Amino acid sequence: MTTAPTSADTSGVLRKLFLRVGVLPFFLAIALVVFSLMSAKFLTGQNLVNVARQSVYLVLVSLGQMLVLVSGGFDLSVGTAIALTSVVSAVSMTWAAGVMPDAIWLAILIGIAAGGFTALLVGLVNGVGVAYFEVSPFIMTLGVSSVGAGLALFLTGGVPVSGLPFAFGDTFGFGKWFGVPVPVFIAAICIVVMWLVMSRTPLGTQIYAVGGNIKAAHLSAINTKRTLMVSYILCSLIASLTGLLLTARVESGEANLGGSMALESIAACVIAGVSLRGGIGKVQTVVLGAFFIVMVQNGMNLAQISSYMQMVLLGGLLILAVIFDQMRYRMIMRGR
């Protein structure tokens, strides 16, 4: 953590900042400096608004991922939940629209409900496996991710489902409510709700407690199994919401949507100080973390770094963040 301390005082402040929020402020500062040097377009109001709009989807998925990480696990199947939602909602929406062409909004609602229900099942399977059968979250969500991806491809034969009602894409993909793009609007609501859940409801406290020390939580009269299960279900549902918004954006149901979401959302959370050991993480910083990832991708695009190289950098960034997380945890445990 010696970012070239000019005096003992500043190094102390940096140290405290690192202990409190993790590595994100440092990464953000570095990224801002580097990318504004590499491209003049980067640090413009227009570009940052752009980044904010693009980051909506990752912010949402990361919020769900955070829940599961804080509970002490992780969810590799968020991408699959997105793909399944996309495919199932598109198929049922086009079917319903064909059956009752006069009630387009009813058809859209049916599609949304079908997609949400599918994701609910994904979360339920994850949750039951992890909480009740004590399968490691890694294997459980990896397995479910394969099952889900297979089903999504099977349902569509690998071909995008087109012919969605125009109203769906026009509203949830490109529409505006109160002058704010609908996806941004929905994400904002989700952020507020999630913040309330994590900081103001017993459920949030319980998730923190279960991730922090599951045995102590058990002895504090917490239903640890139910808490774990709810985390996975909520995570899946938020991923599903993201899937709907993405489907509306691309105006078709696609089995390859959300492919990189698991890695990116975990990276966003870890960079934002969510501990991989569970028990630690804040909604506000996770939002910033997701924003940071999208900003880095945007910066790399502007700096004309190839998408292949971007994958390399993103993976490296994740590992670096985990290393810093490890250091931070040790500093907390050792004290002084």
Place this chain on the structure above:
Amino acid sequence: MPRPLLSTHGLTKDYPGVRALNAVDFDLNAGEVHVLFGENGAGKSTLISMLAGATSPSEGAIYLDGHTMNFDTVARAKSHGVYTVFQEFSLIPTLTVAENMFLGQEPRAGFLIDHGEMRRRAQEIFDTLGFALSPSAQVASLSRAQQQMVEIAKAFHGDLKVLILDEPTASLTDREVDHLFAFIQQQKAKGVGIVYISHRMQEFARIADRVTVLRDGAKIGTVAMTDTDEAHLVEMMTGRAIAEIYPVIATMPGEVVLEVNGLSTPGVAPSSLSLRAGEVLGVAGLVGCGKSRFFRAMMGLTAHQTGTVILKGQDITHLSTREIIRRGLYYLSPDRKAEGLDLAKTSNDNLGLNVVTSGTASKRGWITWRVVRERVAEIADRVELPHDYRTKYVSQLSGGNQQKVLFGKAFGQDADVYIFDEPTVGVDMGTRAALYLKIKSLAEAGKAVVVISSDLPEAINLSHRLLVFAHGHVTAELARADATEDTVLKHFFVESEPTL
């Protein structure tokens, strides 16, 4: 006076902001058992970690056979014949006993490890020690006591000059302790110098030649065992007399609140008890006698086979732990690190958890943090947790202060029965006295309290009534007046030896 085998001069260790050990002169003769005695945090561990080569001194010197020795690694200390058995286990659970013992120095046959030779040598060491262990057993399958034995056996390779044992009997049964002591006598006769750390004063009379008492990082004095007694040692250690430690708890038993009939669980035969409001029931017994297992089964933490548990007239036998806690039975875990506290959170956060789960600080599902903060502050005051420590991570607190937080969690909700399982394990005398006062105030406020303790004076001095467990049975129920250390100890050994 012969030249001491091992000695230190002005040994000092500074950690940032703390002087853990202050100019300690200590000496150990060949063929002597020298006990280090003191509260937690007195500096014993710091002293031995320097003798063992695990840390280096800030000032002062260590002499072995008259030569200056500053061991910079444990391996170097070992190469000079100084072996240390630390309290924290360093075993790899997935390997076998023999593999653990010879880790890094496996006997070879060419390029390959000679497993047969390894097992044979391990068996030899066990025979010398009198430990009933199988070299090919997997460490994970052993009990804690057995793992401790492996840990001790691991130290016995090669040429032994100085043996440092850090609370070696903490989790051993009586029979195993006998074996260990026989081994110590045997090594003593060979001229090995032994530094022995323990809190159990009963053991000193059996093996100690001299005792050095430490307090707050400084040496208080060294006495020959023949010139001292327990009361004197406790006074040296704490700076106060024993009577000042245990409070007198007024007896005013009310109605029966808890009734357990014939409850059994693997390792515990059907046992019963009844508990009145305002009463403190002590539960004594050796480690592994089933006393803790009995109460954990009662709490629904492990399965029970037979029996019923009645709390205030309601049958709670088959309820989940969560529901049992809700109904008013609180269980304080003996292991604050593994199942008591969230170490990566602050004291306030840990206390807040129980306030939140008690449901008294939320309105229509929303937590009112102002109320939580107030309640947490109240509780922290009640357990006398210093203000500075309240916003610190629990991992940074001393054992005593961590235990205060754990006690505070018990006050986050209003229970009728409090079960304290080893309430002061690894806690210094000063904090103990403070925690005992909390138990007193609970009982005198009409709560029923159970104190399960392997520390016999604690179990005897706090309780109005004492249950004694041995080998999974209740072997005695004694009134306060009849419970002396001698009578209780007799009931520890009434039955056949346990088969471990």
